Amino acid sequence: MADALSATFAALADPTRRAILERLALGEATVMDLAAPFDLSQPAISKHLKVLERAGLVARSRDAQRRPCHLVAAPMQDVATWVERYRQHWEARLDRLEVYLRDLQATEDAEESE
């Protein structure tokens, strides 16, 4: 799991960590702030933050004994770029769904006119 992209995906594969990121999207927050919504110990949150930090998704500053965290979304851009390659595939799927629904509608219209 040496590569950066794998680390990013792995960091995002945990709902607690995603919730932390969503909170940080609103602005800087301390470890205590981030821990509050969860029924988890403080060390557990610190571990999650370390995972996010190693993935480059979070950076920290210093404010007295606090270590405010802030979001660094750059690695998510890499995720977005990677995933974008598959856009045509899911759009194709939706296109087929549209065709199916249109055909279905056409069939129903034809039946109505019988």
Add this chain to the structure above:
Amino acid sequence: MADALSATFAALADPTRRAILERLALGEATVMDLAAPFDLSQPAISKHLKVLERAGLVARSRDAQRRPCHLVAAPMQDVATWVERYRQHWEARLDRLEVYLRDLQATEDAEESE
């Protein structure tokens, strides 16, 4: 890790699995086809495929004793949607970089004219 999005991110957090998906983006392939590029045992590939299948990223059909796999990109759309929320953050960062570079250039220009 019960939720679908976590399962998708976890599935994507492995370079072997991402390579398999990239191969499948080119078209259907058998397990043997998919295993060929890797220095891994066949059961290892089967395990990876099972992870991808449980994440909904891959589906399989039947062709004699073969089980051709094909890509299902729909879960990636969910990933794309989730990640999109952070676009403004990474773009803001790039904007700040642009401002920084522009200011830097302005300073250099000013120094040259001294």
Add this chain to the structure above:
DNA sequence: CCGATCCATAACCTTCTGGCTATATAAACA
């Protein structure tokens, strides 16, 4: 029917993950 092919499953091992408690560190505060 029999061997070869394709793939899945079982059993096992090691490493990683995510949680805990207890403790250490660092800075503020009284």
Add this chain to the structure above:
DNA sequence: TGTTTATATAGCCAGAAGGTTATGGATCGG
């Protein structure tokens, strides 16, 4: 200086992840 507050670290544990070899099952081909 001693206490409280904020956070990190250490040590432990259970379960999941990712690999292996060995084996089983389905299907084609002779």
